[in-house]
Amino acid sequence: DSGVTQTPKHLITATGQRVTLRCSPRSGDLSVYWYQQSLDQGLQFLIQYYNGEERAKGNILERFSAQQFPDLHSELNLSSLELGDSALYFCASSVTGSGTLSIGYTFGSGTRLTVV
Amino acid sequence: DAKTTQPPSMDCAEGRAANLPCNHSTISGNEYVYWYRQIHSQGPQYIIHGLKNNETNEMASLIITEDRKSSTLILPHATLRDTAVYYCIVRGTYTGANSKLTFGKGITLSVRP
Numbered sequence: 001d002s003g004v005t006q007t008p009k010h011l012i013t014a015t016g017q018r019v020t021l022r023c024s025p026r027s028g029d030l031s032v033y034w035y036q037q038s039l040d041q042g043l044q045f046l047i048q049y050y051n052g053e054e055r056a057k058g059n060i061l062e063r064f065s066a067q068q069f070p071d072l073h074s075e076l077n078l079s080s081l082e083l084g085d086s087a088l089y090f091c092a093s094s095v096t097g098s099g100t101l102s103i104g105y106t107f108g109s110g111t112r113l114t115v116v
Numbered sequence: 117d118a119k120t121t122q123p124p125s126m127d128c129a130e131g132r133a134a135n136l137p138c139n140h141s142t143i144s145g146n147e148y149v150y151w152y153r154q155i156h157s158q159g160p161q162y163i164i165h166g167l168k169n170n171e172t173n174e175m176a177s178l179i180i181t182e183d184r185k186s187s188t189l190i191l192p193h194a195t196l197r198d199t200a201v202y203y204c205i206v207r208g209t210y211t212g213a214n215s216k217l218t219f220g221k222g223i224t225l226s227v228r229p
Contacts, residue, residue, distance in 0.1 A: 042219060043154075045216045105152075107160050108159050110158070110159055
């Protein structure tokens, strides 16, 4: 158990639907990162939050959004789902403060999303 | 834009050392080298990182060349459970927007019995 909890582990939904993926970071970690991993794309960075604020955006579609709550858990919302959104979605957390070198991320076990 | 270059795959015999190379010829002075691995669809796992000195922990050793343009991850006694994709990543010190880790294709290590 890495300490980063992602729910649900598996999700099957139909095209056009909306889903929410949840991530609870490791205790004490302030940063949350979301990654998408599909078969042909590898691990793609989507978005980062630090202590409730968005810090960096990667290749995140406009149909996707995220937020980090005061208790530091984060949710990734995926809407108008398409077949191509089927992928593993990973959340990672790290202890970071401005100017501090992170010792590395801790990843959760991921949510496998299947869009049918 | 990839900052590291790794061969696509390699294999080694169980019990032998696995030496995984990585080229990062454009690395900047303040950039660290990180290694992660991903075992079959599990979340990537942090292994080790270093700046310029060689590093060792309970999982592996990291050897960085003096010019820092390449490095080698060494798994001293590979087991079947070490079969995974290994990612070499370079990243500078955390500055908010620059804190993300960018994963390339990695190297697939196959440990054979």
